[in-house]
C-alpha cells in the first residue's frame with residue numbers, strides 16, 4: 001500500500017510515519033509537507049534513506065500539486081494543519097487557509113481519484129466541558145471556541161459533506177492532547193521541559209486548573225492505524241488517553257522529574273477564551289476496533305523528558321528556528 005501523509009514533518013505526522021514504516025514493511029509513504037515553522041525534516045532523519053520513504057515539499061493549498069500526488073497513492077492520511085491555539089488567536093488567517101481551504105483541495109483530489117481518506121481532527125471541536133460533565137463522544141455537538149478549533153471543525157464538516165454528497169471513502173478521528181518526542185516546544189509540555197532545561201520558569205496560564213486529556217503520540221498513531229485498516233467508512237472515532245490532568249499537576253510532575261522546586265512555576269495572564277476542560281470517551285474505538293491507549297502518562301512523560309534531555313541540540317535548533325538550515329546542510333530537499 002502507498003500512503004500520502006500530509007504534514008509528516010510535524011510532531012504527530014513524523015511519529016506516525018516512523019510508526020507505520022516499522023509496522024508495515026511492505027508499504028511506502030510520501031510525506032507531503034510545506035515546512036512551516038512547525039515542519040522539521042530532522043524529525044525523520046532516521047528514515048530519510050529508507051527506500052519506502054519520499055519527501056515532497058508541497059502546500060496543501062497548491063491544488064495542482066495536491067492532485068499530482070494524490071493520484072498515485074492508495075490512502076491519504078491528512079495531518080497538515082496550523083495547530084497552535086495561541087497563534088490562531090494572534091492571526092486566524094493562515095488557519096482558515098491551511099485547515100479549511102487546504103483540506104478542501106485534498107477532498108477534491110480524493111473525490112476525483114477515489115482514494116481512501118483519513119482526516120486527523122481534534123477533540124477541541126467539541127468546545128469546553130465543565131467539571132462533572134460527561135466526556136466528549138462521537139455524538140457531542142460541535143461547539144468550537146478558538147479560531148484553531150473553529151477551522152478544524154469547518155474542515156471536519158467539509159469531510160462529512162463530501163462523504164454524504166459525493167460518497168468519498170473517508171473516516172475521521174478526534175483525538176485529545178498528544179505528548180511525546182519531536183513535539184515543537186511552543187506547546188505546553190515541551191515548552192515547560194525546554195524552559196526547565198534552560199533553568200527558566202514555566203508559564204502557567206490563569207489559575208492552572210485547566211484540564212486536558214493526555215495521550216501518548218504512539219497510542220494516537222496506533223489508533224489511526226486501526227481506523228485506516230478497519231474503521232467503518234463514513235464514521236468518526238474519538239481517541240483519548242484516559243488521563244485527565246490539571247495543567248498545574250502536569251507541571252508538578254515535570255518539576256519532580258527534572259529535579260526543580262515550585263519556585264519555577266510562574267502564573268501568567270490567561271489565554272482569551274481558554275477552554276476549561278477536555279475529556280474523551282473512546283468506547284466506540286474500543287468496542288469496534290479493539291483500540292485503547294496503552295502507555296501510562298507518568299511512564300510516557302518520564303520518557304519524553306529523557307528524550308528532550310538526550311536531544312538537547314534538537315531542542316536548541318527548534319527554539320532558535322535553525323533546524324531547516326541544519327538539515328539542508330546535510331541533505332538536498334527536492
Ligand code: NAD
Pocket residue numbers: 006007008009010011012013032033034035036037038039040058059060061078079080081082083084098102120121122123152174175176177178179184
Ligand atoms: P504540527 O504543528 O507539529 O505539524 C503540522 C505540520 O503540518 C508541519 O510539519 C507543517 O509544516 C505542516 N503544514 C502546515 N501547513 C501546511 C500546508 N499548508 N501544506 C502542507 N503542510 C503544512 O502539528 P501536530 O501537533 O503534529 O498536529 C498534526 C495534526 O493533528 C493536526 O491536524 C492537528 O489538528 C491534529 N491534532 C493535534 C493534536 C496535538 O495535541 N498536537 C491533538 C489532536 C489532533
Ligand code: TYD
Pocket residue numbers: 084085086177186187188189191203204205206210211212247271
Ligand atoms: P497547548 O499545548 O497550547 O494545547 P491546547 O491549548 O491545544 O490544549 O496547551 C495545553 C494547556 O496548557 C492549555 O490549557 C493551555 C495551557 N498552557 C499554559 O498554561 N502555558 C503555556 O505556556 C501554554 C503554551 C499552554
